[in-house]
Amino acid sequence: MATPSRTLFIISDRTGITLEQLVRTLLSQFDDLSFDRMVLPFLDTPAKIDAAIREINTAEKEDGTTPLVFSSIVDESLRSRLKEAKAEVFDIFDTYLPKLSTVIGIPHSDHIGLSHGMGDQSQYDRRVDAVNFALNYDDGSRFKGLGDADLILIGVSRCGKTPTCLYLAMQYAIRAANFPLTEDDFLTGKFPQPLREHRERLFGLTIAPDRLHRIREERRPGSEYASLSQCRREVSAAEDLFRSHAIPFLDSTAVSIEELAIEIMQRVGVQRHFY
Amino acid sequence: MATPSRTLFIISDRTGITLEQLVRTLLSQFDDLSFDRMVLPFLDTPAKIDAAIREINTAEKEDGTTPLVFSSIVDESLRSRLKEAKAEVFDIFDTYLPKLSTVIGIPHSDHIGLSHGMGDQSQYDRRVDAVNFALNYDDGSRFKGLGDADLILIGVSRCGKTPTCLYLAMQYAIRAANFPLTEDDFLTGKFPQPLREHRERLFGLTIAPDRLHRIREERRPGSEYASLSQCRREVSAAEDLFRSHAIPFLDSTAVSIEELAIEIMQRVGVQRHFY
Numbered sequence: 001m002a003t004p005s006r007t008l009f010i011i012s013d014r015t016g017i018t019l020e021q022l023v024r025t026l027l028s029q030f031d032d033l034s035f036d037r038m039v040l041p042f043l044d045t046p047a048k049i050d051a052a053i054r055e056i057n058t059a060e061k062e063d064g065t066t067p068l069v070f071s072s073i074v075d076e077s078l079r080s081r082l083k084e085a086k087a088e089v090f091d092i093f094d095t096y097l098p099k100l101s102t103v104i105g106i107p108h109s110d111h112i113g114l115s116h117g118m119g120d121q122s123q124y125d126r127r128v129d130a131v132n133f134a135l136n137y138d139d140g141s142r143f144k145g146l147g148d149a150d151l152i153l154i155g156v157s158r159c160g161k162t163p164t165c166l167y168l169a170m171q172y173a174i175r176a177a178n179f180p181l182t183e184d185d186f187l188t189g190k191f192p193q194p195l196r197e198h199r200e201r202l203f204g205l206t207i208a209p210d211r212l213h214r215i216r217e218e219r220r221p222g223s224e225y226a227s228l229s230q231c232r233r234e235v236s237a238a239e240d241l242f243r244s245h246a247i248p249f250l251d252s253t254a255v256s257i258e259e260l261a262i263e264i265m266q267r268v269g270v271q272r273h274f275y
Numbered sequence: 276m277a278t279p280s281r282t283l284f285i286i287s288d289r290t291g292i293t294l295e296q297l298v299r300t301l302l303s304q305f306d307d308l309s310f311d312r313m314v315l316p317f318l319d320t321p322a323k324i325d326a327a328i329r330e331i332n333t334a335e336k337e338d339g340t341t342p343l344v345f346s347s348i349v350d351e352s353l354r355s356r357l358k359e360a361k362a363e364v365f366d367i368f369d370t371y372l373p374k375l376s377t378v379i380g381i382p383h384s385d386h387i388g389l390s391h392g393m394g395d396q397s398q399y400d401r402r403v404d405a406v407n408f409a410l411n412y413d414d415g416s417r418f419k420g421l422g423d424a425d426l427i428l429i430g431v432s433r434c435g436k437t438p439t440c441l442y443l444a445m446q447y448a449i450r451a452a453n454f455p456l457t458e459d460d461f462l463t464g465k466f467p468q469p470l471r472e473h474r475e476r477l478f479g480l481t482i483a484p485d486r487l488h489r490i491r492e493e494r495r496p497g498s499e500y501a502s503l504s505q506c507r508r509e510v511s512a513a514e515d516l517f518r519s520h521a522i523p524f525l526d527s528t529a530v531s532i533e534e535l536a537i538e539i540m541q542r543v544g545v546q547r548h549f550y
Contacts, residue, residue: 006379015537017446018300021293025347026371029383039547041537068378072300088378095370096301103343103363104281108304116533124531131438135413163406166441170532171292256399257445258391262290262316272314 007059008035011052011071011082015116016041019072019092035068043073049081056085123173130169130176137177138162143194146177150270152198153178154191155205156234157225158215160252160260164205167257174270186237189244203264204242204249209235211253282334283310286327286346286357290391291316294347294367310343318348324356331360398448405444405451412452413437418469421452425545427473428453429466430480431509432500433490435527435535439480442532449545461512464519478539479517479524484510486528 010016010023016039027033036059040052059067067087073079074093083089097108118124136142137149139162146152151174153161161178168174179195195202209231216226224230242249248267252260265272285291285298291314302308311334315327334342342362348354349368358364372383411417412424414437421427426449428436436453443449454470470477484506491501499505517524523542527535540547 015533017533017537018293018296022297022367025293025367026375029349029368029372030375030379030381031384033379033381041541066378068375074304090371090374092297092300093304096365097304099365100301100305100343103341104305104308106305106308109306116531118529118531118534127532128435128438131441135410135437138410160403162410163403163445166406167445170438170442170445256392256394257402258290258292262292266316 005063006035006065007056007063007067008037009052009056009059009067009069009087010037010039011043011069011073012039012041013044013073013075013078014042016072017116019070022092023070036063043078044075046078046081049073049078053082053085056087060086126173127170130173131166133175134162134165134169134177138165140179140192142177146194146198148175149177149198149201150174151176151203151264151268152195152201153203153205153264154181154195154247155249155252156181156207156212156231156238158212158219159205159207160257161205163257164252164260164264167261168265172261172265172270172272174265181234181238181241185241186234189241191241191245199245199247201268202247203268204238204247205252205260206235206239206242206249207251208253280338281310281340282331282338282342283312284327284331284334284342284344284362285312285314286318286344286348287314287316288319288348288350288353289317291347292391294345297367298345311338318353319350321353321356324348324353328357328360331362335361401448402445405448406441408450409437409440409444409452413440415454415467417452421469421473423450424452424473424476425449426451426478426539426543427470427476428478428480428539429456429470429522430524430527431456431482431487431506431513433487433494434480434482435532436480438532439527439535439539442536443540447536447540447545447547449540456509456513456516460516461509464516466516466520474520474522476543477522478543479513479522480535481510481514481517481524481526483526483528 010019012019020039043049043052056067056069069085069087069089071082071089071091072093073082079091101108137146153165153176155161157180165176165178168176185191209228212231212235213226213228216231220226250260250263285294287294295314318324318327331342331344344360344362344364346357346364346366347368348357354366376383412421428440428451430436432455440451440453443451454467460466484503487506487510488501488503491506495501525535525538
């Protein structure tokens with residue numbers, strides 16, 4: 001029996017990013033859900049709310065089911081307007097603010113869109129600086145100034161260093177450099193000289209050889225570089241190097257960029273300031 | 276009068292990223308809050324929950340105020356264990372799942388950590404591919420293969436193109452290239468030849484000249500490149516170019532990477548699939 005279709009709306013006066021993630025988390029708790037999903041960001045005037053209500057009501061009619069609406073509209077009057085839609089409305093501010101306000105004993109205000117806006121300019125600039133740092137210190141491209149890194153990721157080519165560094169920079173303003181481990185390092189059993197003075201900031205990434213093989217094949221099909229035997233040899237040599245120098249390391253094979261980033265921050269004790 | 280200190284805990288069985296953002300959104304509705312904030316990710320065993328409870332209870336004792344705990348622990352028994360802490364617990368699953376379950380008419384399961392995990396491998400690989408694409412097509416470095424771009428950002432040097440492309444790639448698996456507009460383009464009043472065939476995917480960024488001046492001064496202090504007059508001239512020429520070719524554009528001056536990304540997707544009609 002086919003499930004009737006149902007439309008899910010994510011409605012925000014700003015980007016809707018937080019709400020989108022929350023909804024994703026909540027819906028991951030249900031199997032076999034299929035929604036038509038609509039994200040409607042930047043709804044900050046009565047006219048835009050009214051247009052959204054028309055879309056919601058149209059979906060209700062066409063689907064023959066009640067749409068779900070998740071909303072993070074801050075403005076009180078826009079919020080109550082939205083409740084006229086023919087939908088089941090989940091409002092994150094209605095849900096949490098009254099109780100929070102009671103517990104901490106101060107009233108809440110109606111600030112729109114601080115959570116993914118620019119916020120404090122200097123904090124914002126720190127994120128952009130960190131992204132530039134990650135780009136400048138990507139793939140061992142530079143040694144000078146490495147002392148400014150909060151963290152230096154090392155590992156074989158294509159094990160996930162670059163996206164992880166970029167994520168740490170973008171979301172947490174962490175200055176993360178990365179260096180590939182190469183044949184030379186494996187032959188000598190040592191880290192490149194310029195890295196040795198930053199030993200306490202080194203963090204290793206490793207990966208299952210067959211996954212590495214598949215990733216490298218995409219890039220250079222049929223090459224020695226991509227061969228399973230070469231991948232096996234490099235991964236094993238890299239792990240030996242981490243172990244013999246007591247460098248903490250993680251396996252990126254089945255772990256997302258986000259999970260790697262959080263786990264690394266946790267392990268090296270870098271402060272986690274979310275922007 | 277000094278506000279008594281209070282500790283806020285963010286507790287998750289996985290990364291805690293969603294919850295961290297939700298808490299940030301909620302707290303942005305209160306003025307002058309100051310919390311000692313602790314994020315405790317990956318709490319997926321009774322022993323780890325018990326350790327967290329000890330930390331919470333210690334904070335309660337030391338602060339003399341009730342800690343706030345936001346939790347996104349999925350497992351029922353771990354969740355009920357956590358409620359023994361001397362704290363005000365806000366549990367996002369308790370809050371939403373029963374109502375959601377009723378509305379959509381199916382029971383919820385207990386899946387841990389789908390929201391920032393790797394999830395579907397091929398979807399995950401699309402994000403990593405998009406990040407690599409953004410890196411390969413950063414700053415006009417390559418024309419060949421540009422046909423694979425979902426989006427091409429153009430604008431003067433240092434107006435925010437690179438971080439925006441990386442964010443679009445990382446979060447939404449959008450393949451975004453970027454090209455700097457240069458003196459040549461301004462002199463001819465045309466876009467570089469290789470961009471012209473991708474006209475419908477071009478999107479402009481602009482920026483206030485004085486903000487651009489400050490950003491460039493950080494990079495090359497005292498240079499002609501960074502001078503206010505040069506910044507004024509470039510920004511004005513770039514905007515003329517956008518207008519005369521009817522290229523949509525946004526001003527990045529007071530807008531975050533996230534806001535730019537969402538607004539651009541909205542304007543060009545790129546599908547917003549959050550991973």
